[in-house]
Amino acid sequence: MSSRARYRSIGVVGAGAYGTxxxxxxxxxGHDVRxxxxxxxxxxxxxxxxxxxRLPGIDLPESIHATDLLAALADCxxxxxxxxxxxxxxxxxxxxxxLPPRVPVISAAKGxxxxxxxxxxxxxxxxxxxxxxxxxxxxxxxxxxxxxxxTAVTLAAGDSDLAQALAEALSSPAxxxxxxxxxxxxxxxxxxxxxxxxxAGITIGLGYGESARAALVARGFAELRRFGEAYGAxxxxxxxxxxLGDVLLSCASPQSRNFSYGLALGQGKSPVEAAGGxxxxxxxxxxxxxxxxxxxxxxxPIAAAVAAIIAGDVGVRDAVAALLARPxxxx
Numbered sequence: 001m002s003s004r005a006r007y008r009s010i011g012v013v014g015a016g017a018y019g020t021x022x023x024x025x026x027x028x029x030g031h032d033v034r035x036x037x038x039x040x041x042x043x044x045x046x047x048x049x050x051x052x053x054r055l056p057g058i059d060l061p062e063s064i065h066a067t068d069l070l071a072a073l074a075d076c077x078x079x080x081x082x083x084x085x086x087x088x089x090x091x092x093x094x095x096x097x098x099l100p101p102r103v104p105v106i107s108a109a110k111g112x113x114x115x116x117x118x119x120x121x122x123x124x125x126x127x128x129x130x131x132x133x134x135x136x137x138x139x140x141x142x143x144x145x146x147x148x149x150x151t152a153v154t155l156a157a158g159d160s161d162l163a164q165a166l167a168e169a170l171s172s173p174a175x176x177x178x179x180x181x182x183x184x185x186x187x188x189x190x191x192x193x194x195x196x197x198x199x200a201g202i203t204i205g206l207g208y209g210e211s212a213r214a215a216l217v218a219r220g221f222a223e224l225r226r227f228g229e230a231y232g233a234x235x236x237x238x239x240x241x242x243x244l245g246d247v248l249l250s251c252a253s254p255q256s257r258n259f260s261y262g263l264a265l266g267q268g269k270s271p272v273e274a275a276g277g278x279x280x281x282x283x284x285x286x287x288x289x290x291x292x293x294x295x296x297x298x299x300x301p302i303a304a305a306v307a308a309i310i311a312g313d314v315g316v317r318d319a320v321a322a323l324l325a326r327p328x329x330x331x
Contacts, residue, residue, distance in 0.1 A: 003168035004030055010170070011076035013091060014108075015042050015066065019082030020052040021145035022108060022136075023064050026080070028148065029172040033064045034072050043068045058146045070098035078104045078166060080136065081124070084279050085111030085191075088120060092127035101130035104166060106155065108136050110190035110246075111281040112288040119187040132157070134166060135183055137190035138241040139249035141256075145175060152176040154242040156186040178241060185237030188228040193246040194282030195289055195303045196220040197258035198265070200251035202309070202316060205266020216302065217251045223300045227289065230296040258282040262306075271310050283310050301326060 008031060012023040015037035023035045035052075037043055045053050046066040052058075065072075073079065073095075083091045088109050095105075105128065107120035118126070121133035138153030145151050151174065157163035160181040167179035180186060199220055203213045221244065228238045237243060250256040254263065257280045264274035271283070286307040293300040305319040314322075 003165040006165065007077040007169040008032060009034065009076045011036065011073035011079040012082060013073070013079060013095065014082035015039075015046070015052055015054065016082065017052075017054040017142035017146075018108060019080070020055040020060075021140075021142040022080050022082055024058065024060065024148075025145055025172065025175040026170055027061050027063045028175065029170050031063070031169075034076055035064050035066045036070065036073060037066070037068060040068050042066075055142060055146050070095065074099055076103060078106065078169070080106045080108055082108040085109040085113055085120060085123075085281060086284055088123050089113065089127045092124050092131070096128040096131075101128055101132070103132075104134055104157070104162060105131045106134045106136050106166065109281075110137055110194055111285045112191045112292070114284045114288045117288050117292050119184065119191070121183050121187065132159075132162070133183075134163065135186050135190070136177075137186050137246065139245040141249070141253075143255065148174045150174050150176075152178065152241055152245075154178050154180055154186050154237075154240065156180040156183045156242075158183060180237060180240075180242075182234045182237040184231055185228060185233030186242040188231060188233050189224070189238055189240075189243030189246055191281075191285050192224040192227060192289060192303070193243070193250050194258045194280070195286045195306050196224065196247055196282075197250035197256050198262035198280065198282045198286070198306050198310075199302050201256075201259040201262020201264075202266040202306075202320070203262075205263040206316065206320065207266075208320075213251070217247065220251075220302045221247055223298075223302055226298050227293050227296075227300060227303075230298045231292070265309060265316055268316075271312070282306070286310060 010026040010031045011034045043066045109120045124133040134157035155167045163179040167177040171177045261280035290307045308314045
């Protein structure tokens with residue numbers, strides 16, 4: 001049996017922009033898709049207009065079935081959970097109450113749980129005992145996926161055969177998925193890049209220019225690699241789509257919520273004002289990443305500066321000045 005036939009029905013938990021985009025990608029790969037949202041108004045809007053409120057202007061095919069009933073996911077062959085990292089535990093606890101842990105559960109979250117310092121697959125395994133967790137990450141904006149523009153990401157699972165089967169099942173000509181067994185490397189790349197995107201946005205918001213942004217991204221990526229290697233990531237993974245690729249995308253475009261958040265901070269807005277009611281995963285990840293780095297005695301000055309700015313412990317210009325004053329040393 002082919003991978004596509006093995007995973008005929010795909011459930012997507014979360015009808016935000018990214019969840020809807022992944023539902024579209026799965027439908028284009030030939031699957032029957034159940035798109036779940038807690039908000040009944042969102043479901044009704046999708047059914048009435050065949051468009052998702054968070055991803056307007058893109059028609060949803062009839063193979064995507066919107067529902068607010070978790071029981072509707074019971075016969076799905078795989079689940080994609082597309083909710084923010086800080087909401088992932090609660091989502092999986094509700095899924096565990098409604099569904100048996102018989103199918104792969106793929107997280108699309110890019111972050112670290114602030115309260116526990118746990119990565120996405122660890123959260124899934126804790127909140128849903130018996131579930132087989134996987135992670136999907138890489139350079140991908142919801143709007144690009146939704147429009148069917150060429151995109152490449154990485155899917156990792158502890159079982160390399162499972163990772164390959166899921167990647168093959170969900171891939172299409174415009175949405176290429178590479179597979180990996182390095183779960184931690186993929187998770188670290190996706191989480192840390194959000195913190196770097198905030199820092200890059202701050203740099204541009206301060207008016208420091210493109211040269212400064214390039215230098216910051218390069219130094220920030222060195223931090224990411226040190227942190228990743230301390231936590232068992234394969235260096236080659238960090239140089240791939242879910243590491244360097246995601247850093248390049250998120251640190252260069254206002255389409256990135258984290259970059260836009262940092263841009264607003266650099267322009268003088270408070271952390272609350274900068275958020276503008278939207279979620280920036282990196283704001284939660286930064287303090288967790290810094291604490292985890294300290295536990296392994298890994299230096300992450302850029303991440304520490306971002307965490308201090310968000311906490312209100314230091315002003316943006318003072319934090320950047322302190323970074324610039326750090327002594328230069330050989331790597």
